[in-house]
Amino acid sequence: MTDSLDSLRDQIDALDQQLQTLLNRRAELAHAVADVKRREDSNPVFYRPEREAQVLQRIKERNQGPIDGEAMARLFREVMSICLALEQPMRVAFLGPEGTFTQQAALKHFGHAVESVPLGAIDEVFREVEAGAAHYGVVPVENSTEGMVSHTLDTFMSSSLKICGEVELRIHHHLLAGPHTRRDKVTRVYSHQQTLAQCRQWLDAHLPTVERIPVSSNAEAARRLRDEWNALAIAGDMAAELYGLERVQSNIEDRPDNTTRFLVIGRQDTPPSGRDKTSMLVTGKNRPGLLSDMLLPFREQGINLTRLESRPSRTANWSYVFFIDCEGHKEDPLLKNVLERLEGDGNTIRILGSYPKAVL
Ligand SMILES: C=C(O[C@@H]1C=C(C(=O)O)C=C[C@H]1O)C(=O)O
Numbered sequence: 001m002t003d004s005l006d007s008l009r010d011q012i013d014a015l016d017q018q019l020q021t022l023l024n025r026r027a028e029l030a031h032a033v034a035d036v037k038r039r040e041d042s043n044p045v046f047y048r049p050e051r052e053a054q055v056l057q058r059i060k061e062r063n064q065g066p067i068d069g070e071a072m073a074r075l076f077r078e079v080m081s082i083c084l085a086l087e088q089p090m091r092v093a094f095l096g097p098e099g100t101f102t103q104q105a106a107l108k109h110f111g112h113a114v115e116s117v118p119l120g121a122i123d124e125v126f127r128e129v130e131a132g133a134a135h136y137g138v139v140p141v142e143n144s145t146e147g148m149v150s151h152t153l154d155t156f157m158s159s160s161l162k163i164c165g166e167v168e169l170r171i172h173h174h175l176l177a178g179p180h181t182r183r184d185k186v187t188r189v190y191s192h193q194q195t196l197a198q199c200r201q202w203l204d205a206h207l208p209t210v211e212r213i214p215v216s217s218n219a220e221a222a223r224r225l226r227d228e229w230n231a232l233a234i235a236g237d238m239a240a241e242l243y244g245l246e247r248v249q250s251n252i253e254d255r256p257d258n259t260t261r262f263l264v265i266g267r268q269d270t271p272p273s274g275r276d277k278t279s280m281l282v283t284g285k286n287r288p289g290l291l292s293d294m295l296l297p298f299r300e301q302g303i304n305l306t307r308l309e310s311r312p313s314r315t316a317n318w319s320y321v322f323f324i325d326c327e328g329h330k331e332d333p334l335l336k337n338v339l340e341r342l343e344g345d346g347n348t349i350r351i352l353g354s355y356p357k358a359v360l
Helices: 005-040 048-064 067-087 101-110 122-130 150-157 193-200 202-208 218-224 236-242 291-298 333-344
Strands: 091-095 113-121 136-144 163-168 174-177 187-190 210-214 232-236 244-251 260-265 276-283 305-312 319-327 349-355
Touching: 005 067, 005 333, 048 067, 048 163, 048 349, 067 101, 067 174, 091 101, 091 122, 101 113, 101 136, 101 163, 101 236, 101 260, 113 122, 122 136, 122 150, 122 260, 136 150, 150 305, 150 319, 174 236, 187 193, 187 218, 193 202, 193 210, 193 232, 202 333, 210 218, 218 232, 218 236, 232 236, 276 333, 291 305, 333 349
Parallel strands: 091 113, 091 136, 163 349, 187 210, 187 232
Antiparallel strands: 136 260, 163 260, 174 232, 174 244, 276 319, 276 349, 305 319
């Protein structure tokens, strides 16, 4: 005979009570961990990305369902966010304003118990963290359709901050209308330059005569609709919700797998987690074969490169800096060997950070 509704609810109530007890016990242990960190270090680092990545990865691997592994990991992400906030309230700066995909990425990575602080430009996020006004920052670094965010790469060249983590976010762009929008009188559409580019084909097909106006961010595009009657905006879910906008058309991005990668920046080195990446800046004397010689040690040690970008070094014309991302941690013997080889060949290397691969 199947259980009655009341009997099932009684079982749920009993489990909720156990879960509540266990979660509070977990929080007590987080408090105790914070005490250990304070005893061991006069300037303790409470946020441990390598540990959080291990916890979340283990949650996904051992999950038996019916709750989906990704959903279960997101649940524990919020539990850890609350536990970390009990150790130390966190301020996380991000490329604003409120409602940007970067804020969405910051909350996805740190959970909702952090204080998220919007800033107007990528270099302002770096400065906020360098000044100690925020513990960490989150900035966009590349998009699967439009490539790298050069301002982020260029800012690393003049910053001492480290990369402590990465976040990958599937990007869905929606065409939005404001409370005063006259659909038959639309003459312009606002969005960030990268977003306009990521929706180019859709706009060519559906709004070919509407003027495309780039603004500082998608959230800024959404904000403008509050006061304008002849405009539309392209932004994501958070911006639409934050500014109370109506979806005219969902998911208008040209590529359905459109993904943006974000970096978490901070002032700490991150120990190995077991599933890491390393980002570095490499410069060498310009000569034939410079780049191929730089890449050969990675190949010989069987280390996979995940990104390679060049940017003007700004020290001399036609002199370039290479941004290289590879799998592994800078403490791994094979990667240490590669770094020694590169330096031995006369290159200058600056490790931007070794950090856990994105788990969520
Ligand atoms: C509890 C700790 O502190 C923080 C909270 C964690 C958690 O809730 O699991 C994990 C790592 C830290 O960011 C710890 O360092 O183990």
